[in-house]
Amino acid sequence: MQQDAETWLQWAGTRDEKPSTARRPLFYPAWEHLPHEDKLPHADIITERLDTLCQLLSWRDSESEPTSLAPVVVTSIQALMQRTLAPEVLTASMKSIRVGDQMDPLDLVEWLEEQAYEPEAKVTQKGEISLRGGILDVFVMTHPWPTRIEFFGDEITSIRSLDPNTQKSRETMEHLTFSPGGELGLLKKAVEANRDSMAFASLFNFLPTGTCLVWCDPGSIQESAEDYLIEVPEEDPYYLDWDQVLQKALGTSFDNHSLEPTSPLPGDPHALGFSEEKGWSLFDPQMESMSHYRPMGTIRPEMHVMEAQRKNFMEQMHRWLRQGFTVVVVCHHEAEAHRFSEIWAEHRLDEDGSSQPQVLIGTLREGMIAEALQWVVVTDAEIFGRYKIQRPRRLKSAHAVATRSIMQVDFSDLEEGDYVVHLQHGIGRFQGLRRLPAMASKPGQETSEQGAEYLVIEYASKGWSESPPKLYVPVSEAHLVSKYIGGGKSRPPLNTLGSKRWQTTKNQAEKAVRDLAGDLLKIQAMRDAESGFAFETDGAWQREFESAFPHEETQDQWDAIDATKKDMERPKAMDRLVCGDVGFGKTEVAIRAAFKAVMGGRQVAVLVPTTVLAQQHYNTFADRMAPYPIRVEWLSRFQKPSQAKAVIQQLATGSVDIVIGTHKLIQKSVAFKNLGLVIIDEEQRFGVAQKESFKQMRKLVDVLTLSATPIPRTLHLALMGARDMSTIETPPQDRLPVETIVIPFDEEVIQNALRRELQRQGQVYFLHNRVSTIEAVA
Known part of the structure; x- marks a missing residue:
């Protein structure tokens, strides 16, 4: 819904020769939980609601400025029916501070608690505060990062944004504006104090006189409103009913417009009130799209079919x-524009050059047609058949940026509570530095002489009734202590001083190192002795291919992709391990590496442990490579012998560029004409014999290994630096955590859950554990 409004505004901004980014739509979402339920709405939803309301107040206060562009608000009928804080209450719940201001930090904390902020020992979530001496940490709801405020007495000396993961400052700020720490909390206080008539409002109260309301398919809106009210208890103070919504909307203050699904796009965008004086819209406008003319859909066509469709579209x-x-024609970048010009010239549709489309560089989700204006806008998505997957904008969570691997933190930066390893005594917990008197006969004895500093390490006690013993390590022996590095986030068990368990662990590790050393030296010597193939830097097709990725890359993905391509461009064979959870984007790293290898004239082998995974990877690779002259095949036991034989022959002749398969790929009967890259997915699921074949591959070609749970030996090689490693620990921006609720079977709860999911046009997967009664349940 919000992307449709952005598309319309970008088009209107192009016609008026105004920057489309000057009027970015605001999003006002609905609560996903009802107020009478035990769960609070997600923090990101409250953030966007409050941010939109605050921006509306700010724009209304500065409405007299001639350069101020009226914002556009996109919302749903459910959000419009939900009451919120009145503008006066919201204004009273906001406060601005600056460096140098005088105020008692305790008074500020008391005021923040009144605005629904929650005191915590450490700030990690939005709406939390933490006061420690003269330092106040607060996570403002409308800010992407927590903020640290330092006081000297009653004077504010500094304001800095804070990293919630490392608790370190990020950047200095001159001022800070507090928004309410919640929405429902303040509303419930108003209900308890019987002040609902003064404190309650709706989005209508934030819109000035003359606001243009654009209703998209009013019939469907009314139906959705009536279905939504079924879930709301009678006389619920937090909601407006449909009649109340109409009464507010159809009053004399607003200018209403109705758009049915079949309504054509208006000839003049200003006809709907989109002007500097009236620039408001509550519902996304409909437009006549390019759906009837698109040459390609979501199903991957064959190359000749795709080319035929593209030619027909060019003729249109x-x-x-x-x-x-x-x-x-709107292209994402110069490479797309250049390729379109080449295709247009290839079809020779305008040999005299009299009729040429205009080519612009920009970002547009889809094209549109305005018949009355004789105006057509086409995007590169319609031409090349690649449609970006865009979802409603969410504020980037600080946790998505701050969630980085512990292996990327400076190991020398020890803090109290960190796990450390002493070479002789094993794993302990670091308790900080302590100065002991120089003449003390035992720790804790006081003397008047200046002593030395010691690292204090706590170990496990021998019995439940004993206090944990502490080891005092002189700073001169600090080289014996290192920070604990382990896979995963589980806490390691502490060793006991004087026990044999640590020595046994050391002996096992030393034996594993000796076993590994021989193989490692042989492989590494072979790789160093022979020069690998150095691929060229990215060309136009590589940039075009990567820009067609229908999702937004995370920073971890960018780092892994960049490191992989740099390895491939070196004259040494690559051996890189990419670690990341399922769905975090490891496959995209492999796809881009494979494309780069094929563009360099080399073949690619993708090894997977199961036939099901081979089929999935084949579909993914084939879909992404479809617009390019790249042939993708696969090998597995599901294929007929004749089909497998044909693929093997084509690998030997070089007519297959990318092959995906299981252990069949490492059989002696499979030969490649010019293999340049081997991608191994989930290496830990292959057997010992297959791993021996992998070692032979690593001698000659680039190897990229993908794994969510690498085996200890593979991880050990990466941690010690023998293999390069990239970690992807940031989930995709639109990926939400799974919420699991365990309750006794209740038909009413299930019915409400199903109805709510269907109302939001979602999907439901109902799992029943009895085949004999599954029809009765259905």
Whole structure:
């Protein structure tokens, strides 16, 4: 819904020659939980609601400025029916501070608690505060990062944004504006104090006189409103009913417009009130899209079919030009624009050069047609068949940015509570530095002489009734202590001083190192002795291919992709391990590496442990490579012998660029003409014999290993630096955590859950554990 409004505004901004980014739509979402339920809405939803309301107040206060552009608000009928804080209450719940201001930190904390902020020992979530002496940490709901405020007495000396993971400062700020720490909390206080008539409002109260309301398919809106009210208890003070919504909307203060699904796009965007004086919309406008002319859909066509569809689409564009239409082609970057020009020239539709579409560089989700204006906008997605997957914007969580591997933290930066390893005594817990008197006969004895500093390490006690013993390590022996590095986030068990368990662990590790050393030296010597193939830097097709990725890459993904491509461009064989959870984007790293290898004239082998995974990877690789002259095949036991034999022959002749398969790929009967890259997915699931074959592959070609749970030996090689490693620990921006609720079977709860999911046009997967009664339940 919000992307449709952005698309319309970008088009309107192009016609008016105004920057489209000057008027970015605001999003006002609905609570996903009802107020009478035990769960609070997600913090990101409250953040966007409050942020939109605060921006509306700010714009309304500065409405007299001539350069101020009226914002556009996109919402749903459910959000419009939900009451919120009145503008006066919201204004009273906001406060601004600056460096140098005088105020008692205790008074500030008391005020923040009144605004629904929760005191915590450590700030990690939005709406939390933590006061320690003269330092106040607060996570403002409308800010992406926590903030640290330092006091000297009653004077604010500094304001800095804070990393919630490391608790370190990020950047200095001159001022800070507090928003309410919650929405429902303040509303419930108003209900308890019987002040609902003064404290309650709706989004309508934040819109000035003359606001243009654009209703998209009013019939469906009313139906959704009535279905939504079924879930709301009678006389619920937090909601407006449909009649109340109409009464507010159809009053004299607003200018209403109705758009049915079949309504054509208005000839003039300003006809709907989108002007500097009236720039408001509560519902996304409909427009006539390019759906009837798109050459490709979501199903991957064969190459000849795709080319035929593209030619027909080009001919349609030429017909528009002959009919006097203005045709504008919007490309993401110069490479796309250059490729479109080449394709247009190849079809020779305008040999005299009299009719040419206009090519612009920009970002547009999809094209549109305005028949009355004879205006057509086409995007590179319609031409090349790659449609970006866009979802409603969410504020980037600080946790998504701050969630980084512990292996990327400076190991020398020890803090109290960190796990450390002493070379002789094993794993302990670091308790900080302590100065002991120089003449003390035992720790804790006081003397008047200046002593030395010691690292204090706590170990496990021998019995439950004993206090944990502490080891005092002189700073001069600090080289014996290192920070504990372990896979996963589980806490390691502490060793006991004087026990044999640590020595046994050391002996096992030393034996594993000796076993590994021989193989490692042989492989590494072979790789160093022979020069690998150095791929060229990224070309236009590589950039075009990567820009077609239908999702937004995370920073961890970018780091892994960049490191992999740099390895491939070196004259040494690559051996890189990419670790990341399922769904975090490891496959995209492999796809881009495979494309780069094929563009360099080399073949790619993708090894997977199961036939099901081989089929999935084949579909993914084939879909992404479809617009390019790249042939993708696969090998597994599901294929007929004749099919497998044909693929093997084509690998030997070089007619297959990318092959995906199981252990069949490492059989002696499979030969490649020019293998350049081996991608191994989930190496830990292969057997010992297959791993021996992998070692032979690593001697000659680049190897990229993907794994969510690497085996200890593979992880050990990466941690010690013998293999390069990239970690992807940041989930995709739109990926939400799974919420699991365990309750006794209740038909009413299930019915409400199903109805709510279907109302939001979602999908339901109902798992029943009895085949004999599954029809009765259905």
